[in-house]
Amino acid sequence: MTLNALERERQRRERRTLAALLTPGLLWLILFFALPLVIILVYSFMTNGPRGNIVWQFTLGNYVDLFTRSIYFNAYLRSIWISVLTTVICLVLGYPLALFIVRQPPRWRTVLLFLVLIPFWTNFLVRIYAWQIILANNGLINSALRSLGLPPLTLLNTEGATLLGLVYGELPFMVLPIYAALDRFDFTLMEAAADLGASKRRAFWRVMLPMTMPGVAAGSVLVFIPTIGQFVVSELLGGAKVDYLGNLIQRLFLRSNPPNWPLGSAMAMAMMLVLLALILIYFRTTTEEDR
Amino acid sequence: MSTTNAVELRNVVKRFGDIAAVDHVSLEIRDGEFFSLLGPSGCGKTTTLRMIAGFEYPSSGSIVIHGREMATIPPHRRPVNTVFQSYALFPHLTVAQNVAFGLEMQRRPKDEIAARVREALEQVRLSGFADRRPRQLSGGQQQRVALARALINQPEVLLLDEPLGALDQKLRKELQIELKSLQRRVGITFVFVTHDQEEALTMSDRIAVMSQGKVLQIGSPTEIYERPTCRFVADFIGETNFIAGKVIENGANAATIETPDGLRLRGLTPRPVRVGEPAVLSIRPEKALLLAPGDARAGHAFAIPARVELVSYIGSDTRITVRLNDQRTFDVWEQNTLSTLDRDAYWQPGEPAVLVCPPDNALVLTE
Structure with a gap:
């Protein structure tokens, strides 16, 4: 009896401590994450008023607009496409780089990782402005071309510039998780594969890549998520010539006259759906590895 | 066949920086024999084995396997297979997939692979474990998977790098006998690296005792024990x-x-x-x-x-x-x-x- 009571008392105290520890974080998340999300979700089913006010009338029109009006749907597809492209390029550039760094002697590894991280010391916007200076019509590259007597190139305000800026900005987020995966990889397995008749290429596809897949998946998610919602790079380096999801959402909320918050909300929700699907795939691959 | 040498090392030197890990080693390993490289850690025995496998290339000298010079042949084209000290089983593959790896690399037909994998797993008494992952097996079982994975390719020479080193004493003794009888049965030349003199004496047809990169003596277990030719060998063995x-x-x-x-x-x-x-x-x-x-x-x-x-x-x-x-x-x-x-x-x-x-x-x- 008394033992049971003591045990109950102990459990009650444990629960109280747990509640005290969790409450601040939970409140913060509810207030600043869950609540705005619910608001956006609700808005996405509402009607836009003539002066950009919210009319509290349920409609699926925003979602219909999103999938039927080409300006919105194209932006949607374009965002997915450039995010896929950015992710693939980061992967193709980042994997060999991470592999190279892992194979260096420990002292050099630290130095090289440090170099990968150095860009983070400067604000992202500042770095993108720096790219403007490099790519502009009378920028660094074109001045160099001109001094060599070569014709100038149009570099800034192109989709190529957008892609360049995105890859530049996201590459470290691909390199680091792959590096971590390769650091745990036992390279004796590559010798074992060679010993069993696998060329370097086949050993990579059959052994090294599958075993470092969690790193590849983590890096891809880290690159894909910010890229699909971005609007800064396409505006500053792409010259806002084509619309991506992020640009449209930003415009619908802030710039258009009148603003259209319900449609902007619907677009934000559609974007989250893509990310949700992606993250589900990510958890699939990583949990399979852990089995 | 009985007069040919499975492996010949002629004046093989391997330098890492200024250090000669292997220092003018010459060996003739006969076809079908159980040959051990025995010595304390750092004597160059593992480096010698890795050169035969092709993971390292000699700084000078030559390695010949069944009459073929190996100088320019990468490991995946050598007629040898290795059982690694750490087993080096592929953790993301099942036992059966591990064993099938070599045949798959040779692009053998699927049903041939399946049949030979079954046979190989039977040979090492692991038939019921085909769908397990390596980490679900004990050390002794992993060791037997590594053995099956190597032997299924019917190599001309099997290289074993202290394969029993991580096992406890009792299991070691069992596997010593098992390995020796397996070698007799399949008739493949075994090159076995160990620092355990008792293990080398028990299993080998001939032993090369190494110290500081040099081979000090080559002989049968009896010769090595009864007639050591230098003080080091007498001291190291027994x-x-x-x-x-x-x-x-x-x-x-x-x-x-x-x-x-x-x-x-x-x-x-x-x-x-x-x-x-x-x-x-x-x-x-x-x-x-x-x-x-x-x-x-x-x-x-x-x-x-x-x-x-x-x-x-x-x-x-x-x-x-x-x-x-x-x-x-x-x-x-x-x-x-x-x-x-x-x-x-x-x-x-x-x-x-x-x-x-x-x-x-x-x-x-x-x-």
């Missing part, structure tokens, strides 16, 4: 007593040394020695005899006066440590062939005795 001195006389295959306190002792010379050279007399503890002072048998061989210091009964043997005149100790092992509980009649610490050794059980060795 237990032995050394009495230091200087060579004062040498014959065709025997020599006499004189110790600093004037004893003259005679022994066989597996390798010629020069008069005046410092040398040791090496006597295995089980080959010496301890007699009571005045025993008639002492007259036939050299006899050194000694005093019993320690008597330890260990079941099969009794190990007696005696102290010689010049304070050196010397171990003698006597087999307990007679079942006697009457230990009082046996050697007692402090008792005087005479140490006797027939000259053909003593060896005169130099460094």
Whole structure:
């Protein structure tokens, strides 16, 4: 009896401590994450008023607009496409780089990782402005071309510039998780594969890549998520010539006259759906590895 | 076939920076034999094995497998397979997929692979484990998967890098016997790296003893144990007593040394020695005899006066440590062939005795 009571008392105290520890974080998340999300979700089913006010009338029109009006749907597809492209390029550039760094002697590894991280010391916007200076019509590259007597190139305000800026900005987020995966990889397995008749290429596809897949998946998610919602790079380096999801959402909320918050909300929700699907795939691959 | 060599190493050198890990090694490993590379850690045995596998290339010298020069052949095109010390099983593949890996690389048809994998797993008694992952197996089972994964490719030579090193003593003994009988059955040349001299003696047809990158002696287990050609080999293989001195006389295959306190002792010379050279007399503890002072048998061989210091009964043997005149100790092992509980009649610490050794059980060795 008394033992049971003591045990109950102990459990009650444990629960109280747990509640005290969790409450601040939970409140913060509810207030600043869950609540705005619910608001956006609700808005996405509402009607836009003539002066950009919210009319509290349920409609699926925003979602219909999103999938039927080409300006919105194209932006949607374009965002997915450039995010896929950015992710693939980061992967193709980042994997060999991470592999190279892992194979260096420990002292050099630290130095090289440090170099990968150095860009983070400067604000992202500042770095993108720096790219403007490099790519502009009378920028660094074109001045160099001109001094060599070569014709100038149009570099800034192109989709190529957008892609360049995105890859530049996201590459470290691909390199680091792959590096971590390769650091745990036992390279004796590559010798074992060679010993069993696998060329370097086949050993990579059959052994090294599958075993470092969690790193590849983590890096891809880290690159894909910010890229699909971005609007800064396409505006500053792409010259806002084509619309991506992020640009449209930003415009619908802030710039258009009148603003259209319900449609902007619907677009934000559609974007989250893509990310949700992606993250589900990510958890699939990583949990399979852990089995 | 029986006269060809499976593997030949000719003057192989491997340098890492300024250090020669393997220093002018020449070996001929015969077809179908169980050959061991034995030595302490850092002696170059693993580097030698890795050069045969192709993971390292010699700085100079050549490696020939069944008559083919291997200098430019990468590991995945060599007719050898390796069982790694850490097993190096692929953790993301099942046992069956691990074993199938080599055949898959040869692009064999699917049903042939399936049949041969089944057979290989049967051979190492792991039939029920085909769909497990390596980490779900015990160390001994993982070791057998590694063996099956290598043997399924029917290599001309199987290389084994301390494959029993991570296992406990009892399992080791079992697998030693299993591995040896497997080798007899499949008839493949085994090159086995170990630092465990007992393991090498148990399993090998021939052993190469290595130290500091050099091969010191190659021979059958009996030759290596009974006729070591230098002090290091005598010391590394089994237990032995050394009495230091200087060579004062040498014959065709025997020599006499004189110790600093004037004893003259005679022994066989597996390798010629020069008069005046410092040398040791090496006597295995089980080959010496301890007699009571005045025993008639002492007259036939050299006899050194000694005093019993320690008597330890260990079941099969009794190990007696005696102290010689010049304070050196010397171990003698006597087999307990007679079942006697009457230990009082046996050697007692402090008792005087005479140490006797027939000259053909003593060896005169130099460094």
